[in-house]
Amino acid sequence: xxxxxxxTALRRRxxxxxxxxxxxxxxxxRLATRNVTVEWRQVPSTGPPPFVSIRDDDGFVGTLGLADLxxxxxxxxxxxxxxxxxxxxxxxxxxxxxxxxxxxxxxxQLLATSREIEDRARRVGTGTLRVTFQSFANFSxxxxxxxRLGRETDLDIHxxxxxxxxxxxxxxxxxxxxxxxxxxxFWCVAFDGGPDPTQACVLIxxxxxxxxxxxxxxxxxxxxxxxxxLESVGASGPRRSSD
Amino acid sequence: xxxxxxxxxxxxxxxxxxxADDQFYRALAARPRRHVLAHLLAREECSVQELVDVLCGWxxxxxQVVDAARAEQLHIELIHRHLPLLEEASLLSYxxxxxxxxxxxxxxxxxxxxxxxxxxx
Numbered sequence: 001x002x003x004x005x006x007x008t009a010l011r012r013r014x015x016x017x018x019x020x021x022x023x024x025x026x027x028x029x030r031l032a033t034r035n036v037t038v039e040w041r042q043v044p045s046t047g048p049p050p051f052v053s054i055r056d057d058d059g060f061v062g063t064l065g066l067a068d069l070x071x072x073x074x075x076x077x078x079x080x081x082x083x084x085x086x087x088x089x090x091x092x093x094x095x096x097x098x099x100x101x102x103x104x105x106x107x108x109q110l111l112a113t114s115r116e117i118e119d120r121a122r123r124v125g126t127g128t129l130r131v132t133f134q135s136f137a138n139f140s141x142x143x144x145x146x147x148r149l150g151r152e153t154d155l156d157i158h159x160x161x162x163x164x165x166x167x168x169x170x171x172x173x174x175x176x177x178x179x180x181x182x183x184x185x186f187w188c189v190a191f192d193g194g195p196d197p198t199q200a201c202v203l204i205x206x207x208x209x210x211x212x213x214x215x216x217x218x219x220x221x222x223x224x225x226x227x228x229x230l231e232s233v234g235a236s237g238p239r240r241s242s243d
Numbered sequence: 244x245x246x247x248x249x250x251x252x253x254x255x256x257x258x259x260x261x262x263a264d265d266q267f268y269r270a271l272a273a274r275p276r277r278h279v280l281a282h283l284l285a286r287e288e289c290s291v292q293e294l295v296d297v298l299c300g301w302x303x304x305x306x307q308v309v310d311a312a313r314a315e316q317l318h319i320e321l322i323h324r325h326l327p328l329l330e331e332a333s334l335l336s337y338x339x340x341x342x343x344x345x346x347x348x349x350x351x352x353x354x355x356x357x358x359x360x361x362x363x364x
Contacts, residue, residue: 019300043297044285046361048278051300063299063309089310 001233002186005204005226009099009215010035013057018066019043020050031073034101034213054096062093072097098217110187110212113203117189118149120199126154127194130230132183133161136175146170155194160233176233183233187212190226202226261333261353270332271360275301275317276325280346281361283335284354288345294321 016031016038023040031052032038043050050066064072072094114131121129129149133139139146139161150157150172159167162184163177178184185207193199197220204226205214217223261267271277275298282297283289298317299309309317326337326344336345 017296019296041293041296042286043300044281046281046358047285048297048300049304051303053296053299060311060314062311063296063303063314065303065306068303068306068308089308089313092310093308 001182001229002188002204002226003206005222006101006206006213006215009101012099013037014061014096014100015039015055016069017041017053017055018050019047019052020066021045021047030070036100054093056096061096062089064093073100094218098219099215101213101215106211110203110205110214113216114187114189117191117201117203118145120201121155121191121194122149122153124191124194124196124199127199128156128158128192128227130158130160130188130190130227132178132186132188132230133159134184135162135164136167137164139167143168143170146173149173158230160230178233187214188226188230190223190230192223192227193220200224261350264332266332267334270328270334271357273325273328274364275320276329277357277360279321279325279329279344280334280357283344283346284349284357286346288343291318291322291326291342291344294326294344 012035014036016036018027018031018038018040019042020027020040021043023042027040028038051063052066052069053063054061054069118129121127133142139159146157146159147170149155150170153172155172157170157173158176159173160176160178160183161167162181163179167175187205187207188203190202190204191200193201198218200220200223201216201218202223203214203216205212271280278298278301279294282294286293295314295318298321299314302309302313302317326335329335330337334347334349336347338344
């Protein structure tokens, strides 16, 4: 049921043209993803230091140093806290890069990105956080984290998982049973930003044969949409644990 | 020993006369033009888009991002000022229909001068 988000992101194609003095054989596999094609062109050794030009279906998006780009597209999210200080050009670039769909995301990358969203939610302290786990059994290792989140903040936290066991009672945390397992192939963490929509963020990934395929986004409209989709799952007969 | 033609017969932009020509020095008297030339001397020929990319690339050395508006400005300066000036100095040929640029033949001295001018930045 979260497929449409991933499929839409996959359709927005991007082109990265990498300019550097030498053809690093790793650069294409490192940067190429399910919706990004990568091309290499040579610059002489006198030329500018390695850089990347980015284009999408609408045309030119931006140019930045290769090292800077790699930092931006490698999970976990590394993003400056202070959005006001960001140059418009940087913000525009991030908007395009955010829905880059990664294949072969490893669990630890997803974990790191999830951590970052949870941290952001904790710092903001209010708002709605919705998280999918494959099953309540899988969630058990996260109980300490979510205990702290529930107890130390005013966040409204919702966990979605297959009800293979009885979930523990955690303050501010509502458990929703995914009876049909419709969500079990997805890893999704979504936070609405509380009072500040610029703090909204979402990670969506789908498990496939050789890892996860997914993306993250800071688009408040997309985040709202995903949160509403998850909320509709919860609406159908959940088994709840109240605080 | 080559006979020197009289000024009215000689082409001032022939490679051998280039170093005596003010237009040559005017062509080099702007960093973006030296960047363009350095790139073309290595690549021999490339598209206008590639040259715009290279000019953008030079502006990312301090962690900046070059956006579409700035790239368009660089594109305009390239096709309306830099390429025509370099072309008048016979340093390159600019095919406006194909949007392709090719470097002209230059002496090793000029090639070294351009390279060292960029390395000196």
